[in-house]
Amino acid sequence: MSTKATxxxxxxxxxxxxxxxxxxxxxxxxxxxxxxxLGQQKGRVAEAEKAGVKSVPALVINGQPFHINHGADLSVxx
Amino acid sequence: MSTKATxxxxxxxxxxxxxxxxxxxxxxxxxxxxxxxLGQQKGRVAEAEKAGVKSVPALVINGQPFHINHGADLSVxx
Numbered sequence: 001m002s003t004k005a006t007x008x009x010x011x012x013x014x015x016x017x018x019x020x021x022x023x024x025x026x027x028x029x030x031x032x033x034x035x036x037x038l039g040q041q042k043g044r045v046a047e048a049e050k051a052g053v054k055s056v057p058a059l060v061i062n063g064q065p066f067h068i069n070h071g072a073d074l075s076v077x078x
Numbered sequence: 079m080s081t082k083a084t085x086x087x088x089x090x091x092x093x094x095x096x097x098x099x100x101x102x103x104x105x106x107x108x109x110x111x112x113x114x115x116l117g118q119q120k121g122r123v124a125e126a127e128k129a130g131v132k133s134v135p136a137l138v139i140n141g142q143p144f145h146i147n148h149g150a151d152l153s154v155x156x
Binding site: 003005017018021022025026027028029030031059061062064065066067068069070 | 108147
C-alpha cells in the first residue's frame with residue numbers, strides 16, 4: 001500500500017525548485033505523490049492548514065507537515 | 079548513476095521526524111542518501127555551510143540546499 005504524500009506549492013521560484021528536486025526524489029513505488037498548486041486551487045488551502053502547513057512549499061507525508069525552505073506564507077494565499 | 083543526497087541533522091526531535099519521514103521517502107534506486115549528524119561530525123559543518131545549509135534538518139540534493147522545518151541554526155553547531 002502506498003503512503004500519501006502531498007506537495008503544496010504556489011508556483012513561486014522556491015516552490016518550483018523544491019518540486020523539481022525534493023518532490024521528484026520521493027520513491028513513487030511507496031508514495032502516492034500529489035502536487036497541489038494552492039494559488040490555483042484555493043479550495044484546498046483549508047485542508048493544507050488543517051494538516052499544519054504554515055507556508056509553501058510544504059510536503060505533507062502521512063499527515064505530518066514538512067516546510068521546505070520558504071516561498072510564501074499560507075496566509076497570502078487565502 | 080545515482081544522485082547524491084545528503085541529509086544533515088543534529089539529533090533534535092524536528093531532525094528525527096524529518097529523517098524518518100522525508101529522508102526515508104527518497105527513492106534509493108536513484109539517490110545515494112547519506113545521513114550526517116553534525117553534532118557528532120563537527121568536521122562536516124563547513125561542508126554543509128558551503129552547500130548553503132543555514133539550519134538543520136536540511137537535505138542537500140544535487141548541491142541544492144532544502145531546509146526542512148527548523149530544528150537548530152547551523153551556528154550553534156560550530
